[in-house]
Amino acid sequence: MTTDAATIERLAVYCEAHLPLTQATPPGSYHSLPLCMLDAIFPIGVRYAAAFAVVCRYAEHRRITVEELPALPPIEEQVTTSAFLDDYAHYGGDGMADRILRNRQRTSPRNGILKAAAVERWAKVLAEAGIETMQNAQGKFVSPDGDLPEPAIKEALLAIPGQRSGVSLEYFILLLGDEMRIKPDRRVKRFVDAALGVHVEDNARVIHLLQQASARLAPSYPNLTPRRLDKLIWEQQRAEQVRRSCRDNL
Template structure:
């Protein structure tokens, strides 16, 4: 007999209790509360990549902006697009960040740099130029922005959109392969039988049941599955 949703929530909650330690000691995700640019870059660069490569992209962008006298920590979408214009386009931007990875393994797939550029364009067209715009947007505006985002090459699943929101400070779950693997193991299923939506729904349910921040739950699970320490030592 298939496990009910309540059963799966209970199983996942038990696994979180046993594997993730004291929630008060969890490492907290940093995010970029004042930089829509860094939210866009990090979320799209992170797909199918080791996080060190993402950090390198961010570091190159931050250093480039510093050399210009700018501040990446407060960059909006317009500032990000300005760097593409100055450099000559996505190809040159990819070279500046030393990351020429494509959006997928499909032949001829565009660069992640091109997807970053397109996502910034789409957000601006939706009237979202800053994290302030995003955090204060009406639900209908957010939904339109999501539709625009998932139209960008390589972003159709919506995983990077959810991560983008989390980086900007809107609670959620980035149901990537790490989170799916943890959830699947906890509920006794194979990862291929757990969709990103299912994984996100179950993690959100556990967070609500425990009264904890769902983004913090997501981050703790990701750290555990990627072999990083989950709890800060005091």
Template sequence: MIRVDCAVADAERLAGYADEVLGPPTTWRPAPPGYPDSLALCVIDAIWSIGVRYAGVENVVERYRTSRQRAGGDPDRDGLPELLEHFERIGGPETFAAEVNNRQRVSTHSGAVLKAEAVYQAALGLTEAQVGTCEELRVAATGPHQAQVKNAWVDVPGQGSGISWRYLLMLVGLPGVKPDRWICRFVARALGRATIVPDTAACLVVESSNLMGVSPTSLDHEIWRYERGIR
């Protein structure tokens, strides 16, 4: 097991820095609700969001929505059976990538698979782990078989870091932190470090949120907004 360096003093320092630069939580913008009834959209968003501008992810999600609505479906209530049925109906991951007009791959490495392929494999893996809806994932991710479900996700090409797994859980409505480059940069600056590993950054944001009396998701979102210059 990888040791996560999450010292109380560091969490206190991060909480103080967040309070100084982000202002009181009453001024923060509420975090988006995710897709609490559509595991299909959660999977698509979680995988497509890694390493790209979020506007591109929104475009992919909306194009999937449009396609499903044209077929008479309800994308905001799609589980994984509906997502897999959609893949089969249109002809597989290659066609899915064309349909959402996005051929991004899970990494820049030679031979990296399309994100559309990763979405398909993730849907298959979670289905094999007996997870097909948001509610089933919320239960499984906090239950005795959570490691099995997580492994089904991180075994998918490009998802091994666990960052997209953390984000997937946030999208279904569980409190958490997505330790992407924006979050890591903020935490490293708060602690006066050059870099910080994602697991440590996530742990410190969670601990700091407890000290500040806010949810980890709220603090994560406000840090993201601050780092992206949206505030």
């Protein structure tokens, strides 16, 4: 067995021992594309609860649900990318950050821009490409071959300050429903580190290992995909964090 194969096998065995793989089900979808943008950018470097609060505030502003939906709503009911940018035009960048999203976190402690500004730039890239709805975005970003988005769109998004790592892009595509995607955030990387007994820093390496572990497990768990594995890992890590917090406060 090669070193890579042995690593994947070890990770797969750990997944089987620590995750309820039989419960792998398709995650639902957000109601509208702006919620995906917000959820892709605001969690980077902070606790997810604070980021999700931003998603909830915009949903409340637009009076749409933040619940996972089993199917996409009709296009005419969705908040489009252009409508999202209209909010920025109406309130201004600072107004969106202060009044609507109520969050002034930056993409980076050093020379970072407001995350609210990063989301606006993201929306402008999508609007220029004619991507207005969840359905539009799926057509431009979701591919079984992983060959989307187009290079010009990808580079424009990665050029936004704080986005060069690609973590937000990976998560954005995952939120759109691409079953092959993994978001290599801190919780997912912590799980991989625990499984292998070493720290894996490279995001692409984490994604590769989990995709291969998912493929290794798929014959025994036919509903499992990388995206669903990501969700199981994330939920397991969140539960573990709650348990640690309870122990620390006894």
